[in-house]
Amino acid sequence: MNAWIEVDFDALRENLRSVRESMLPATPQVIGIVKANAYGHGAVAVAGELEKLGVDRLGVVWASEARVLREAGIRAPTLVLGHSFPEDAPSAVRDGLTLTVHSMEVAEALSREAMRLARGAKAHIKVDTGLHRFGLNAEDAIALAEAMREMPGVEVEALWTHMANADEEDDSFSEQQLERFTAVAERLAWIPVRHAGNSSTALRRPELRLSAVRMGLSLYGIAPSGFGPDPGLRPVLSLKARLARVMELGPGEGVSYGLTWKAAAKARVGLVPVGYGDGWKRQLAGMGEVLVGGRRCGMVGRVMMDHFVVDITSVDAQEGSEVVLLGAQGSEQVRADEVGARAGTIAWDVLASLQARLPRLYLREGKVVARS
Ligand SMILES: *Cc1c(COP(=O)(O)O)cnc(C)c1O
Numbered sequence: 001m002n003a004w005i006e007v008d009f010d011a012l013r014e015n016l017r018s019v020r021e022s023m024l025p026a027t028p029q030v031i032g033i034v035k036a037n038a039y040g041h042g043a044v045a046v047a048g049e050l051e052k053l054g055v056d057r058l059g060v061v062w063a064s065e066a067r068v069l070r071e072a073g074i075r076a077p078t079l080v081l082g083h084s085f086p087e088d089a090p091s092a093v094r095d096g097l098t099l100t101v102h103s104m105e106v107a108e109a110l111s112r113e114a115m116r117l118a119r120g121a122k123a124h125i126k127v128d129t130g131l132h133r134f135g136l137n138a139e140d141a142i143a144l145a146e147a148m149r150e151m152p153g154v155e156v157e158a159l160w161t162h163m164a165n166a167d168e169e170d171d172s173f174s175e176q177q178l179e180r181f182t183a184v185a186e187r188l189a190w191i192p193v194r195h196a197g198n199s200s201t202a203l204r205r206p207e208l209r210l211s212a213v214r215m216g217l218s219l220y221g222i223a224p225s226g227f228g229p230d231p232g233l234r235p236v237l238s239l240k241a242r243l244a245r246v247m248e249l250g251p252g253e254g255v256s257y258g259l260t261w262k263a264a265a266k267a268r269v270g271l272v273p274v275g276y277g278d279g280w281k282r283q284l285a286g287m288g289e290v291l292v293g294g295r296r297c298g299m300v301g302r303v304m305m306d307h308f309v310v311d312i313t314s315v316d317a318q319e320g321s322e323v324v325l326l327g328a329q330g331s332e333q334v335r336a337d338e339v340g341a342r343a344g345t346i347a348w349d350v351l352a353s354l355q356a357r358l359p360r361l362y363l364r365e366g367k368v369v370a371r372s
Helices: 009-022 035-039 043-052 063-071 086-095 104-116 138-149 173-187 199-204 336-342 347-352
Strands: 003-008 029-033 057-060 078-080 097-101 121-126 154-160 193-197 212-215 237-242 245-249 267-272 289-292 295-300 308-311 322-329 332-334 360-364 367-371
Touching: 003 009, 009 029, 009 043, 009 199, 009 360, 029 043, 029 193, 035 043, 035 347, 043 057, 043 063, 043 360, 057 063, 063 078, 063 086, 063 097, 086 097, 086 104, 086 121, 097 104, 104 121, 104 138, 104 154, 121 138, 138 154, 138 173, 154 173, 173 193, 193 199, 199 212, 267 322, 289 332, 295 332, 322 336, 336 347
Parallel strands: 003 360, 029 057, 029 212, 057 078, 078 097, 097 121, 121 154, 154 193, 193 212
Antiparallel strands: 003 237, 237 322, 245 267, 267 308, 289 295, 289 322, 295 308, 322 332, 360 367
């Protein structure tokens, strides 16, 4: 393989355990978020592993993402967080998905299908408390919930919301959002489950753990922001490659499109077979560092679709030598949050960008147990 991803199932298990322990004595349900191909880790494999580890629920954004999990045989309760259309109702009922319902049309379609298939359908209702992404304002949420309470075949299982400033240093707006959410929840006391927190909110704000927490980045081993307590998470994903070519350059010779970087003196550079077509950010040109021979080496010149160039003048490396773009080599480590900062973006983006072209190896105790 030229380049590949390694997913450490042991780290995933430990992160789930750490997250649960850090929230004691509260014991909210953990909704393992596996949207966007499980943040690049591989949705089917990660969801299957989380199911085995006893996660309470899985969460995705689109019904289509949930259907892929069902087709792969994953049976864990699965919540669709995003917008659904009435046309999603038949497969949602058939596959036992939990839709977030935003309209009477979707609610009625669910009820109809549930009656037709003689199978109950569970639904969650989202309250927009200030993020203004989706969800219903307070009065509409209450009206929809009360209408659904009377509909045959559907059960409103949960009420939820999402924080706008969860990952900001100052997340005090969450207090106002909680107040607005609580006002709705008090009017709908018959709905049993409440959830409001992503990783950051759940770790920083015990009062927002409620009955369930939606954990994404923390399960993948990256502390979501530097602001909350760090429960000792371990990155789950490593991105590795092998040098495709090593070149000796004379002073003034350039590399990659536009020859934007030129060797100041005699230099050795290596060609890394990963590019923006794999999701490796083009903004890392001249900014990124990767590990070769156990040392940090700078990325030089433009990132191409399938390759970039690394300056290996100071290390001992040949064609075929291992390059670590994310993960550890020797005593050095490169993390997704560091790469995000260097690329002017965030860890979520760095991970979720990683494309299907990269083969994924799933490891337990250092041994490959599955591939995708
Ligand atoms: C993606 C997402 C999450 C998970 O967020 P993390 O910061 O990765 O834990 C939680 N809730 C919703 C609604 C999301 O879309």
